[in-house]
Amino acid sequence: MDFGLSEEQTLFRDALRGFLDEQFPVDSVRQLIAAERSQSTELLRKLGEQGVPGILIPGAQGGSELGLLDAVVAAEELGRAANPLSFHSSCVMAPLALRHAADSRAEDALKAIAAGEQRHSCVHAGVDLVDGRLAGSARFVPDAMEADAFVVLAAGDAGSTLHLVESDRAGLSREPLVTVDETRRVGELSFEDVEAEPLASLAVADTERLIDAGRIALAADAVGSAQRALDEAVAYSLDRKQFGRVIGSFQAVKHMCAEAVAELEPVRSLLWYAAFVWDERREDSSAVASLLKAHATEVATTVTTTCVQVFGGMGFTDECDVQLWFKRAGYDRQMLGSPTALRAQAAEFDAWL
């Protein structure tokens, strides 16, 4: 019995946390927001050096070929740091999709992702393969304006086909969408008679498995966001004085923080379990992923809302960092299925407990 992170995973987590705190603190994220960019060549390259984008990429393509449990360790830390990388798409769903293709172009793309040289985003819905060409539009595509290429899953008669579409290909147009989460950016892609060459075919179950992995990664981001907001709120409560006392000595404030811990810690346990059963391909893995994503992002919403209140009026200002994680939890909650929809989906699986 050994439930939880291995020693290597704990070391990786601590190293990544130290690296992000030192190299990409929240101030640097705010600079990117001010410049209306999430793209930073330097950020991507340095994360590549840390092995972040290559976790799910085979060793032959320069990755570390680890599991989703390792990926969620990274995703939680990136959430904690409010990092601009759209990890769930560019480092989880895109590489997992590309691994279905036995093709040198897919291998080159994986190499570029692992090295932190290129950003790929995954388009899992909205595009069809019609008469050998790609058509349709996809909304809420992470890094739509910033990605170098898109890993497109185009719907066909049986499952979908996989295509690698560079961002400047003829017939592809891109437009930014503005979300509450300024730390990660999304946009809309329109495919009009775009040249298509299928690199692989994916069964419906394969596509669902990709999406499950993306959901688990978003849940990890939500856990990291909520944890950071809570850490910041507790630290503030030990510093801020009212009525001649630090506010963290009032039970009203202490109990809010205690409730947040009591909700959040078990979610982290479920997160590890969900990633583990995904890696193990257990039969409940898809239902667990849906239920986790629903529960984790709802808890993250509650926890970050609590944390904003611990900061009082300051928490409502742009200047106070806690709002970044509040909004980040909001993004995690809506993307790839909102809680109520995912619970309905998980309810279809009846071999629980």
Next chain:
Amino acid sequence: MDLSYGPEYDEFRARVRAFLESHADRAPAASISAAEDRPEIRQWQKTLIDHGYAARTVPREYGGFGADPDLLETIIIGEEFARAGISQGMENQGISMFVPTLLTYGDEEQKKRWIEPTIRGELIWCQGYSEPDAGSDLASLRTSAVLDGDQFVINGQKIWTSSAGEADMMFALVRTEADAPRHAGISYLCVDMKSPGLEVRPLKTMLGTSSFNEVFFEDVRTPRGNLIGKRGQGWEIGTTTLFHERNMLGGSRQTENMLRRCEAVLRDTGALAEPIYRDRLMRLRGRVLSMKYHGLRMLTDRLKSRSSGAAGLITKLNGCQLNHEVAALAIDALGEYGVLKRGSKYVREEGNWQNQYMFTLGLIIGGGTAQIQKNIISERGLGMPREPKPAPSRD
């Protein structure tokens, strides 16, 4: 990550299973209340001790089985007995709280005198901690024990005492050092429940039954040799066992079973076909699953003798709240039938869900209220300061 118990435990599990199969014909069912004092349970308890399935780690010289403590073996025994639906024998505060305390703090004579009859169910204990004016603030307890020759003379009152009517003995926290600071003035003392001057009055709960009592002491005498540990050491001794109780009160297996039964109610009433009920069920399932795997995470920490930090302090708070909400959902699904009590015409599920709803509310309060749990989580888990003491009141 490894959710298996390992091959060395497969063999142990097989042994437990073989025992259960060979005893299935004479074993009492798990549904018989373990707190009930019935001859067949006592007989079964003896068999369990002989085979190492009760009092497993209690040394042989005190009547136990004498195995080395092994958390996974304990868990496997629990799992296999539950699977077979067979009683794990007697369960009371003497066995779960007093015996571990005595093994740590008792002297040789005390261990020889009390452990064996306690684990065999021949000596029933109750716990005397809380007082009318010392609930959450337990250290302010005032029941006094004054040494007079070779005896302590006890005066005062205890409350919320489970099983006081059936108990032969009480282990109690009393104030022996009137002049010492609050915590340092408390001692851990055992009292015969048939002592002159000791009176038990049942306390009826909102369930309509008397699961608690008040216990009054008027010049009750108990031998000096019934003191466990040293004078003034009672706080340390008593709070060690309280932690044990809190871990017992929030276990996730009980919650999983309740949720399964709740789901059956939703299915039987047709509520499960309605999306709004399904959503409520799935919400609870998400939380119950989280607590289930959180339990494995905490177990791993214990196996590695590693601190769980704040994550280790939340089990009682979450578990009790969840049980209460599961009962609420089942009652909702029953509609107007959900309000009926046991004994009424048309009653469903013997009125158990209303009982559970109230009983679990009692557990949210008992064994350290939810609010005290939140103080503990924020202070020990998050490093937030204690609420400063207000100026003393004038009366």
